[in-house]
Amino acid sequence: MTNAYDWMARSLDTIRRADWYRSVKPLQGRAGAVVTLEGRKVINFASNDYLGLAGDERLIEAAIAATREYGTGSTGSRLLSGHRELHRQLELAIASLKQTEDALVFSSGYLANLGTIAALVGARDLILGDRYNHSSLKNGAILSGATALEWEHNDLDDLRAKLHRHRPHYRRCLITTDTVFSMDGDLCPLPQLLDLAEEFDCMVLADEAHATGVLGETGAGCVEHSHCSGRSLVQIGTLSKALGSLGGYVAGSALLVDYLRNRAATWIYTTGLSPADTAAAIAAIEIIRSEPERRAQLWRNVNYLKQRLQQTRATLLPSEAPILCIGLASPATALAMAKKLKAAGIFAPAIRPPTVPTSRLRFSVMATHELEHCDRVLEVLDV
Numbered sequence: 001m002t003n004a005y006d007w008m009a010r011s012l013d014t015i016r017r018a019d020w021y022r023s024v025k026p027l028q029g030r031a032g033a034v035v036t037l038e039g040r041k042v043i044n045f046a047s048n049d050y051l052g053l054a055g056d057e058r059l060i061e062a063a064i065a066a067t068r069e070y071g072t073g074s075t076g077s078r079l080l081s082g083h084r085e086l087h088r089q090l091e092l093a094i095a096s097l098k099q100t101e102d103a104l105v106f107s108s109g110y111l112a113n114l115g116t117i118a119a120l121v122g123a124r125d126l127i128l129g130d131r132y133n134h135s136s137l138k139n140g141a142i143l144s145g146a147t148a149l150e151w152e153h154n155d156l157d158d159l160r161a162k163l164h165r166h167r168p169h170y171r172r173c174l175i176t177t178d179t180v181f182s183m184d185g186d187l188c189p190l191p192q193l194l195d196l197a198e199e200f201d202c203m204v205l206a207d208e209a210h211a212t213g214v215l216g217e218t219g220a221g222c223v224e225h226s227h228c229s230g231r232s233l234v235q236i237g238t239l240s241k242a243l244g245s246l247g248g249y250v251a252g253s254a255l256l257v258d259y260l261r262n263r264a265a266t267w268i269y270t271t272g273l274s275p276a277d278t279a280a281a282i283a284a285i286e287i288i289r290s291e292p293e294r295r296a297q298l299w300r301n302v303n304y305l306k307q308r309l310q311q312t313r314a315t316l317l318p319s320e321a322p323i324l325c326i327g328l329a330s331p332a333t334a335l336a337m338a339k340k341l342k343a344a345g346i347f348a349p350a351i352r353p354p355t356v357p358t359s360r361l362r363f364s365v366m367a368t369h370e371l372e373h374c375d376r377v378l379e380v381l382d383v
């Protein structure tokens, strides 16, 4: 007997044979630089909690207080019954951090990208995206119905050539890019990209997911770091990485935000952010503003681990972010290295195709790591 669902088992077998199979592993206890994985304490180089805020007492207290005051759920979409003063307070805090006129919070960064891209362009339009863009940018392009083309990673000559060739045939054009590439740690050439966009009359959507709270004088992100604050663009980000909460946002002009409130389906037809997540994110932004030393500590750790790795034979991929990757020959080697590290008490994931074109070990550094945590990586890697 066969049934209509059997193909899934065959498909999973193919995935396993390629060493692409993935499964979830439960972490125990509170988020932090040291966590308990499968019952053992491990140094955590696998989290996006760059500033160590997900386990911070102040965020926890803010989430508890908001839950007591408003309840667990926001009970409706923002346009119907789910809008709270707390949401607006968060949006104004994001706009202030990002130095934009306004901001809009979504239930996740993924949904912010899907909804924003599909609202900005449609069937008569063109999207040009960096080949290494995050999945949410690629799927947003598909959802929009626009013609979606990719340019070679960070290659502005290729982007210019594609703009020359294709831009005249479309109504609107949206250029999309990660600002910090999430599986590599390198940055997009934002100033030059914005110049090209002006030259060819294009909009730009920059995804600051791994940059917000991490890069820039005040933690505003790569836009600030690249001296592009105030230039016209659409900024996307997440509340779930350096901000230690859950949710996503769009920051930009008041016109953009007003338009998205009326056109972004992933914002209009979904429940508003929970009071706990909203309050935790507000507390995180306040800490980012008032404690720049946390960001300084993060960069001290990043520079230390990077410098030590550079002294070894390991192939360190180019990075200007707290994401440091060691290139490896195959998915099997990457898995074996990650296993060896885990056995020695270091949690750093193997990142493999199809997420990335080539396999690697990925280390995410946190402000709350100790220098000894970084030393331990070097001891165990033995390269």
Ligand SMILES: *Cc1c(COP(=O)(O)O)cnc(C)c1O
Pocket: 108, 109, 110, 111, 113, 134, 136, 178, 182, 207, 209, 210, 237, 238, 239, 240, 247, 248
């Ligand atoms: C993590 C990430 C997202 C998704 O954000 P979530 O809030 O986790 O959905 C989007 N874009 C990039 C570049 C990311 O790294």
